[in-house]
Amino acid sequence: MxxxxxxxxxxxxxxxxxxxxxxxxxxxxxxxxxxxxxxxxxxxxxxxxxxxxxxxxxxxxxxxxxxxxxxxxxxxxxxxxxxxxxxxxxxxxxxxxxxxxxxxxxxxxGVSVPMARVVPAGAGLVLMVLGNYMGKFTKNFFCGIRTPWTLASDEVWLRTHRLGGRLFVLAGIIVLASGLLGGGPIPVLAAVTVAAVTPVLYSYFLYRRIEGDKHGPTDDTGSHRSA
Structure with a gap:
């Protein structure tokens, strides 16, 4: 092998x-x-x-x-x-x-190591790599943005991971810069939180929009009507 x-x-x-x-x-x-x-x-x-x-x-x-x-x-x-x-x-x-x-x-x-700078910088590079790869993920249970809505829809999975990839790359740049410049934990936490939470919310609203479009309007009994 x-x-x-x-x-x-x-x-x-x-x-x-x-x-x-x-x-x-x-x-x-x-x-x-x-x-x-x-x-x-x-x-x-x-x-x-x-x-x-x-x-x-x-x-x-x-x-x-x-x-x-x-x-x-x-x-x-x-x-x-x-x-x-x-x-x-x-x-x-x-x-x-x-x-x-x-x-x-x-x-x-005994070597003096600037951990507060090097570790965030390394983590920023990892986020950038993950973001660059994220748009290539196919549906799975182990990596990616696995919400009920991405797992239920191939289109939601694809579009959410495209957005998530861009956000992770941006967050990685911020985390890398914060580490190198000694910006402290606040920019790091803010960037990671936005990159992690935004795709989750996006997947929910995108799924609702797509599924709503697919099902179409309903009649008074709750049954779906065709156009």
Whole structure:
């Protein structure tokens, strides 16, 4: 069976994350910084031996789950119909976790890491990639804007994901800029909230409009009348 480049890349990131943790293990303190507040100040630690391997284990678990998804998708909602896009998203998410893993380990050995800037910037890039791919999603139960109205209508699914893709790219640009410029959490939260909520509302109103047009007017008994 041929293994795609995206799978090779994802596996490479997972292996590199474990290798990095093993290489730096002896230099790391007994408690590893693993959580930062919005200002970039450490406010959470995880002790050895788990601390250095938390994110590599999360990466491995995520990779395995995303490999399993195409095999458990129900008929009519198969991920295989946009397999290349799905694998690109997989590689993007694993790469982002690899970045976080590298930052955590570097911080653990005493390197000054501007987490409040780098993490939002990385998250912004992820949003931009997701937005760029979103219009290529076909109907499925695992990724995309899965509302009752998008799942009930192919047209609503397509048009909602086109809008969602544009909004995610715009939100990614805002989040990236906020991270690089030190804008803080408010622009990030605002951009992500708008990008997440707007397509949901749009899918509802679009479905009502389309279904209303299809059903047409009704008579006094509630039955549909033909024109």
């Amino acid at each position: 041929r293994i795609s480049r995206a799978h090779v890349l994802s596996l490479g990131f997972v292996v590199a994350a474990f290798a990095m943790a093993f290489m730096l293990y002896g230099q790391l303190p007994e408690s590893i910084p693993t959580h930062w507040n919005a200002k970039g100040v450490v406010d959470g630690y995880t002790p050895k031996p788990w601390g250095p391997f938390v994110l590599p284990l999360v990466m491995a678990a995520l990779y395995l789950v995303l490999v399993a998804v195409p095999r458990i998708s129900p008929r009519g909602y198969r991920v295989e119909r946009f397999q290349g896009v799905f694998e690109g998203i997989q590689a993007t998410l694993v790469a982002f976790l690899f970045l976080l893993n590298a930052l955590v380990l570097l911080s653990g050995i």
